[in-house]
Amino acid sequence: MKTTTRIFTALALGLGFATVQAEQPALKVCTAENEMPYANQAGEGFENKLAHYVAEQMGRKLETVTWTDPRYFIRDYLDKGLCDVVMGVDAGDPRLLTTAPYYRSGYVFISREQDALDLQNWDSPALKQAKRIAFAPGTPAETMLRAIGRYNDMFNYQQELAGFKSKRNQYVKYDNDKLVNEVASGKAEIAILWGPAAARYVKAASTPLTMTLIPDNAKRADGEKVGFHYSTAIGVRKGDTALLEQLNKIVREKQDDIEELLEAEGIPLLEEPASALSMN
Template identity: 30%
Template sequence: TGFENKIAELFADQLGLPLEYTWFPMATGFVRKTLKANRCDVIIGFAQGHELVLNTNHYYTSAYVIVTRKDSDLADVDTIGDPRLKGRVLGIIAGTPPATHMVRNGLMPEAKPYQLMVDRRYYSPNEEMLKDLQDGKIDAAFMWGPIAGSLVRDSKGALVMTPLLKETLPPRMFYRITMGVRQGEVVWKRKLNSLIRKNQAAIDSILTEYAVPLLDDMGTHPKELGQ
């Protein structure tokens, strides 16, 4: 959605290094064919705890959200267990954490799945899902908050999103987001950690500009900016 590029520009400027991008679909082989192939030196936006990379400290925490039309009777739903979702047509990116909760709550029979692994240069399942929502083809959409944020903002008030903070069973709905570097590159990791620490306010400002839902480190409440 662009905010990773803004953060990359900020860091490149402070490091005094040229900024170059390597593009590859977020699919099987992503890390192996980019970071491990030395086609890039850092992946901006990587979930904490992933064993394929060496994670920096996290620079934001966010969660999956439910998106509805503003005038919908579902606009105040804040949990996948809400009984009002029964019998509704719900959009879901296949294989993402909300899908497991939907199965648990018996919401899959009417669900409309959208592809997870795609080449986003040519197709955006999240944009298609929200278009279907606005067109009335689905009643609500479950999405990763940082992707939903700017799309909901661009709807000019037609859509609203609510972070899913009340799910108590696994899988969790919030994630701490880091930068990923190659295993063993500890010095590079520490340099990025230093930049994250020194520029946290600027990073928060960029994320807020793109309407990313920011949470506290435990993923339980909205983040108070300045923390």
Template identity: 30%
Template sequence: MRAACRQMVRAVTLVLGLVTFGVAVAEPPERQERETLRVCADGNNLPFSNQAGEGFENRIAELLAEDLGVPLTYVWAPQVMGFVRHTLELRVCDVMIGTVAGYEFVQNTNAYYRSVYALVVPEDSELEATRLSDPGFAGRRIGVVAETPPLVPLRRSGARIQGYPLMVDTRVRAPVRDAIEDVVNGNTEGAVLWGPLAGYYAARQDPPLKVIPLVDDDSGAQLDYRITMGVRRGEPHWKDLINDFIDRHQEEIDAILIEYGVPLLDRRGRLLGVDEGGDS
């Protein structure tokens, strides 16, 4: 019996040793030279990215590849639960162009833009709210994506909520586009959506819808976010390269974002381009 126990202990020790060894060698050293820019992206997620290269993240990726002097390639996957695990962590690609600051599954670069949720309404709407506590929301049917920050404050304001799903396979559903179409067709009186989505889809209606960034919100909900690029942990050199790119090309990046209708905030949370006493 004792001999059998000793053999079991030795076997377990061997297995643990192999596992430990495997972990030690599984993470290769950071590459200093990159032959191509391999981007992890959703192939059907405008205005951010698609396989035709029509999104603003596609445009920024092209700018980064040009700056690095390497070809640009993509690894496409729907941006649903497990996206990072199936792309960045598998080392089949090396950067996510759009990642919210503080996202725990990646190493964040410096932020390259900051945006805010916005109200989308018909051009002739009387609703001009820049905060979710505006009494004008009471009794109005307002579209909002489920589990997003505006949902609870809108309910408190008395809005009648039309909900849309948050986590979807973008190859099958486009809830934000549905929300915009409901505003166009009069099924809702407005929608509160993430700024880049609001600006992009509102501008593509005929006639265009009005976009009102919620810059004066006092509801306590976090409506503005800083957006970074996401890379793997343990790759400080790669992170520094991208930070340097962002610093040198910020004006070009801003121009791309403005072209796509993204509401941009400065470091103080004010809309870029809005003149306040001579300070824009």
């Protein structure tokens, strides 16, 4: 009789635990419909994988809410309650609450190994001599290409990369895999991209490529610093401090697992500045 009672009790406790898990609300994560290598609808991006990991750690089912235009998704999705979590935002983004950074990376110079280009900083002669440099407009790369007098040289080439689309009132996307392939195929000598955006494609390129982190000490002609290293965090809606605390706990306690996922992607990782660590 005692044995039967113990078995019944164990079953009841197990069922109770399963019920609690089932009652947990889904973790609704804002994710891009097609912004690789970060995320897509098929869940193939590294931020998709991270979202799954975070949901598992919280004991919650993952529910993805996809957006198509990055310019408005915080206003139209997160702020309106259609989702609760955003992966891969700038640490300290004023539009939302952000966790402690889960990685820090930087922009990179990409070139073919066989070319053996000496690309160390913005004074490198290879940047002056290159006929074609692939980059995404509106990034620090554009700012510095203007500063060293190479932006106008690349204007026609940039229009080719965009497919001659009009930029008026629409989001024009420069595909990261295409920009990396411009170098791998020999159409461009150099590409300048955000490391996490390029890493997957550099790693997969049929032509061996070199990815060099750009130092974070560049300045424009007027002496203003141009940042090339940035920290990335998870974001939640303003006021949702309880969810923020849960996510911060995962970021801090599971940092090794998170770094393993990022390193598998080939993302170049940097140490967080002491000032950033002290704020979180």
